[in-house]
Amino acid sequence: MSLDLAAIRIAHDRIRPHVVPTPVLRSDWLDAVGGGQLWFKCENLQHVGAFKARGATNAIFALSAADAARGVATHSSGNHAAAVARAARLRGVPAYIVMPANSARTKVANVERLGGRITFCEPTTAAREAACARILADTGARLIHPYNDFQVMAGQGTAAVELLEDVADLDLILCPVGGGGLLCGTAVAAKTLRPGIRVIAAEPAGADDAARSFRAGRIVPAEKVATIADGLRTTIGANNFPLIQRHVDDIVTVSEAGIVTAMRALWDELKVVVEPSAAVPFAAIQEGKIPVAGRRVGIILSGGNVDLAALPPGLLG
Amino acid sequence: MSLDLAAIRIAHDRIRPHVVPTPVLRSDWLDAVGGGQLWFKCENLQHVGAFKARGATNAIFALSAADAARGVATHSSGNHAAAVARAARLRGVPAYIVMPANSARTKVANVERLGGRITFCEPTTAAREAACARILADTGARLIHPYNDFQVMAGQGTAAVELLEDVADLDLILCPVGGGGLLCGTAVAAKTLRPGIRVIAAEPAGADDAARSFRAGRIVPAEKVATIADGLRTTIGANNFPLIQRHVDDIVTVSEAGIVTAMRALWDELKVVVEPSAAVPFAAIQEGKIPVAGRRVGIILSGGNVDLAALPPGLLG
Numbered sequence: 037m038s039l040d041l042a043a044i045r046i047a048h049d050r051i052r053p054h055v056v057p058t059p060v061l062r063s064d065w066l067d068a069v070g071g072g073q074l075w076f077k078c079e080n081l082q083h084v085g086a087f088k089a090r091g092a093t094n095a096i097f098a099l100s101a102a103d104a105a106r107g108v109a110t111h112s113s114g115n116h117a118a119a120v121a122r123a124a125r126l127r128g129v130p131a132y133i134v135m136p137a138n139s140a141r142t143k144v145a146n147v148e149r150l151g152g153r154i155t156f157c158e159p160t161t162a163a164r165e166a167a168c169a170r171i172l173a174d175t176g177a178r179l180i181h182p183y184n185d186f187q188v189m190a191g192q193g194t195a196a197v198e199l200l201e202d203v204a205d206l207d208l209i210l211c212p213v214g215g216g217g218l219l220c221g222t223a224v225a226a227k228t229l230r231p232g233i234r235v236i237a238a239e240p241a242g243a244d245d246a247a248r249s250f251r252a253g254r255i256v257p258a259e260k261v262a263t264i265a266d267g268l269r270t271t272i273g274a275n276n277f278p279l280i281q282r283h284v285d286d287i288v289t290v291s292e293a294g295i296v297t298a299m300r301a302l303w304d305e306l307k308v309v310v311e312p313s314a315a316v317p318f319a320a321i322q323e324g325k326i327p328v329a330g331r332r333v334g335i336i337l338s339g340g341n342v343d344l345a346a347l348p349p350g351l352l353g
Numbered sequence: 354m355s356l357d358l359a360a361i362r363i364a365h366d367r368i369r370p371h372v373v374p375t376p377v378l379r380s381d382w383l384d385a386v387g388g389g390q391l392w393f394k395c396e397n398l399q400h401v402g403a404f405k406a407r408g409a410t411n412a413i414f415a416l417s418a419a420d421a422a423r424g425v426a427t428h429s430s431g432n433h434a435a436a437v438a439r440a441a442r443l444r445g446v447p448a449y450i451v452m453p454a455n456s457a458r459t460k461v462a463n464v465e466r467l468g469g470r471i472t473f474c475e476p477t478t479a480a481r482e483a484a485c486a487r488i489l490a491d492t493g494a495r496l497i498h499p500y501n502d503f504q505v506m507a508g509q510g511t512a513a514v515e516l517l518e519d520v521a522d523l524d525l526i527l528c529p530v531g532g533g534g535l536l537c538g539t540a541v542a543a544k545t546l547r548p549g550i551r552v553i554a555a556e557p558a559g560a561d562d563a564a565r566s567f568r569a570g571r572i573v574p575a576e577k578v579a580t581i582a583d584g585l586r587t588t589i590g591a592n593n594f595p596l597i598q599r600h601v602d603d604i605v606t607v608s609e610a611g612i613v614t615a616m617r618a619l620w621d622e623l624k625v626v627v628e629p630s631a632a633v634p635f636a637a638i639q640e641g642k643i644p645v646a647g648r649r650v651g652i653i654l655s656g657g658n659v660d661l662a663a664l665p666p667g668l669l670g
Contacts (some may be wrong), residue, residue, distance in 0.1 A: 059376035061398060065466075080624045081378060149382075300661065307397045307626040307657030340624030344617065344669045352661045 039186050039220055039279060041228040044193040047094040051191060054093050054126055056082050058195070060202050063305040070321040072328030075206070076302075077199040080310050080340025084118040084146075086267075087195050087218055087338050088182075092119035094191030095180050096127050104129045106176035111157075111164040113139040114267055115339055116182040121152030132177055134167045142343045183215030184273030193221025199334045200229050210317035210326065211336040213237035213246045213287060214268035216276030218338060223283035234285045238320040240265045241289040246272045250280065250287045264348050265295055267313030267339060288326055294319040296350050302337070303351075311342040356503050356537055356596060358545040361510035364411040368508060371410050371443055373399050375512070377519050380622040387638040389645030392523070393619075394516040397627050397657025401435040401463070403584075404512050404535055404655050405499070409436035411508030412497045413444050421446050423493035428474075428481040430456040431584055432656055433499040438469030449494050451484045459660045500532030501590030510538025516651045517546050527634035527643065528653040530554035530563045530604060531585035533593030535655060540600035551602045555637040557582045558606040563589045567597065567604045581665050582612055584630035584656060605643055611636040613667050619654070620668075628659040 058078045067074050079087035096108055107130035110120045117133045124131035133152040135144060136159035147154055157167040172179055181188065195218075196209060209226045213219045223235040239246050240263035248256040249272055257271045272280070280287075290298075295312050298319035302310045314337045320326045321333075375395045384391050396404035413425055424447035427437045434450045441448035450469040452461060453476035464471055474484040489496055498505065512535075513526060526543045530536045540552040556563050557580035565573040566589055574588045589597070597604075607615075612629050615636035619627045631654045637643045638650075 059398070081376070085624050303626055303661060307402050309620055309624040309626060344620060347669065352664065 039189050039193070039224050041225060043186065043190040044197060044221060044225050047187070047190040048194040048197060050097050051090055051093045051194065054083070054123070055090055057198055058082050060199060061306050061308065065305045066301060066318070069301070070328040072331045072333045074328070075199065075203045075334050076306060077195055077334060077336045078308060079195055080308055080314055080337050084115060084122055085339055085341040086115035086119065087192055087336065088115040088119035089122065090194050091188035091191035091217055091221070092116060092180060093123040093126070095185055095187035096120070096123040098187045099178060103178055106178070107132060108180050109168055109171050109175070109177040110134070110180045110182065111168045112182050113143055115341055117143070117152065118146045118150055120180050121147050121150035125151045130177070132171045132175060134164055134171065136164065140343055140346070146341075183217030183270070184275045186275065189217050189220045189276070191221070192218045193225040195336055196222040196225040197229065199336070200226060203332070203334060205332055206230065206233055206334045207331040208234045208236065208328065209334040210236050210238060210320070212265070212268055212313050212316040212338055213239045213272070214313070215270040216246065216272045216280055218336065219284065220276050220279040222336060224279060227283045235283060236285055236326055237287045238317045238325070239268055239287065239289055240295060240316060241291055243269050244289045246280070247287040247289050249277060250284070253281070264292060265313040265316055267311065268316065288320050290316055290319040290323055290325060294323045296348050298322055299348070300351055308337070309340045309342065310337050311339045312348065314338040314340065356506050356510070356541050358542060360503065360507040361514060361538060361542050364504070364507040365511040365514060367414050368407055368410045368511065371400070371440070372407055374515055375399050377516060378623050378625065382622045383618065383635070386618070387645040389648045389650045391645070392516065392520045392651050393623060394512055394651060394653045395625060396512055397625055397631055397654050401432060401439055402656055402658040403432035403436065404509055404653065405432040405436035406439065407511050408505035408508035408534055408538070409433060409497060410440040410443070412502055412504040413437070413440040415504045416495060420495055423495070424449060425497050426451070426485055426488050426492070426494040427497045427499065428485045429499050430460055432658055434460070434469065435463045435467055437497050438464050438467035442468045447494070449488045449492060451481055451488065453481065457660055457663070463658075500534030500587070501592045503592065506534050506537040506593070508538070509535045510542040512653055513539040513542040514546070516653070517543060520649070520651060522649055523547065523550055523651045524648040525551045525553065525645065526651040527553050527555060527637070529582070529585055529630050529633040529655055530556045530589070531630070532587040533563065533589045533597055535653065536601065537593050537596040539653060541596065544600045552600060553602055553643055554604045555634045555643070556585055556604065556606055557612060557633060558608055560586050561606045563597070564604040564606050566594060567601070570598070581609060582630040582633055584628065585633065605637050607633055607636040607640055607642065611640045613665050615639055616665070617668055625654070626657040626659065627654050628656045629665060631655040631657065
């Protein structure tokens with residue numbers, strides 16, 4: 037399969053009983069920053085605190101009963117791991133989660149309380165993939181990739197469908213980009229439902245492989261990754277990149293200080309907890325990277341999972 | 354006038370264009386604390402970050418054009434001041450706000466950016482009332498009392514109406530109590546729409562005048578007030594108390610440590626910013642003061658205005 041609106045519609049019907057139709061929030065003060073009208077789609081208020089619940093639930097409920105019965109597996113230190121654990125529990129099948137041994141305690145605890153069976157590994161991509169491959173071989177579980185999977189992308193696209201249904205006549209839709217799952221779902225849904233809309237992604241300058249790849253016309257892995265936006269440290273997926281080239285209008289980058297300032301503004305004005313990754317599109321507006329004056333702008337707030345005992349320096353100052 | 358469901362319905366129609374029909378959030382983890390099913394009505398996501406927008410808007414839009422033209426006034430250091438400033442601006446009339454000179458900078462800034470005309474006074478009730486009386490005499494402005502006003506109570510009751518419309522068959526509805534405006538609106542709405550429901554209020558043990566008054570059968574002012582729940586430091590109003598006696602089933606108290614623990618749980622699990630006052634009802638569940646096992650429980654999260662640069666000790670530890 038590839039990804040189209042029909043697949044996103046099927047995903048939506050499939051996951052509807054298991055996900056929150058998240059609210060859309062507004063703030064006059066945040067509007068004033070760029071002079072546009074902003075609608076924030078609160079996927080931080082989604083189950084497991086992130087849009088990831090949509091894609092993982094779709095991928096796991098799309099499996100045949102026979103395939104699902106052997107369980108599902110993934111390697112992730114973050115929101116996707118929790119989403120896979122939750123969806124597997126809802127489906128009544130085991131979830132095998134490979135996590136780096138240095139994962140944040142809160143993230144490990146979150147997967148554990150959702151019933152995920154954790155295997156710890158060294159914190160390298162090679163070690164993660166090896167541990168995951170071993171589990172797949174041993175158990176017959178199905179890999180649920182965090183973004184390079186069309187069922188996952190279709191699930192992520194359901195957030196944009198809801199946003200476009202709730203808010204008429206959007207000129208622009210923004211989301212962060214890491215591996216590209218959310219961006220592909222968002223772009224395909226938005227461009228099909230509303231062909232004139234512009235789709236712009238934002239990413240940290242410290243993990244700018246998507247922006248570089250977009251300009252180069254081929255996947256350019258980031259040389260070194262340094263950002264507090266832990267959800268966006270991954271490299272763009274091979275299945276994601278062609279969809280991004282086709283459906284996305286631009287990818288912009290933001291500074292680390294800008295992410296913290298944006299996080300604070302969102303906490304203060306929207307009264308919601310957002311994680312650094314979720315603040316990246318609004319940071320792009322604050323830094324003047326995306327002109328929004330006079331425009332109607334939808335923004336997907338991707339998640340709210342942040343360790344309150346280890347907040348970024350400067351956030352509360 | 355007094356307060357009845359008809360007045361709350363009229364208030365709802367009047368304020369609907371100016372307030373947010375706030376979302377209702379759930380969390381399996383928060384449910385597990387007391388074994389009930391909890392629905393959180395997020396008035397922290399309301400304009401000005403608190404339910405106060407409802408009551409102030411109703412009171413100010415209920416004024417005749419002639420009365421409104423001379424402006425409105427109130428004395429408050431908190432959310433009600435911002436709510437009055439905002440509603441006056443929407444109505445196009447001046448808002449005179451008396452604030453203690455030691456008010457938190459963020460609260461002063463919030464009233465200023467909403468166009469409120471601030472008069473600072475000494476931080477005593479007598480000084481506040483004197484300053485307010487002088488303004489009323491000088492300008493002919495109408496006093497919008499934060500809670501001892503039936504139009505204000507009617508506006509506050511609209512949150513409970515929405516909650517009962519969104520969630521069927523609630524057994525119990527909880528809110529915090531300070532002066533009693535939210536509690537009166539909530540109790541009258543809930544008991545009229547659903548006569549079998551129980552209405553329970555929660556307040557800090559360090560500002561327990563409502564609980565003491567409820568037991569004594571007469572208003573007993575708190576002897577000394579010490580709580581981080583700055584929205585609940587006021588004494589119950591003379592117009593509020595008879596309604597509370599008639600419609601409220603119980604008033605329970607919680608510890609300061611319990612408020613901080615509850616705040617943290619709400620930030621972590623619901624991904625919303627709540628102020629200490631808003632965490633008080635959930636603190637009562639955590640402390641076992643309100644049995645909720647097997648029950649369907651609506652909880653009004655009253656507000657989200659907290660200075661992120663001056664959070665309560667222990668919140669993020």
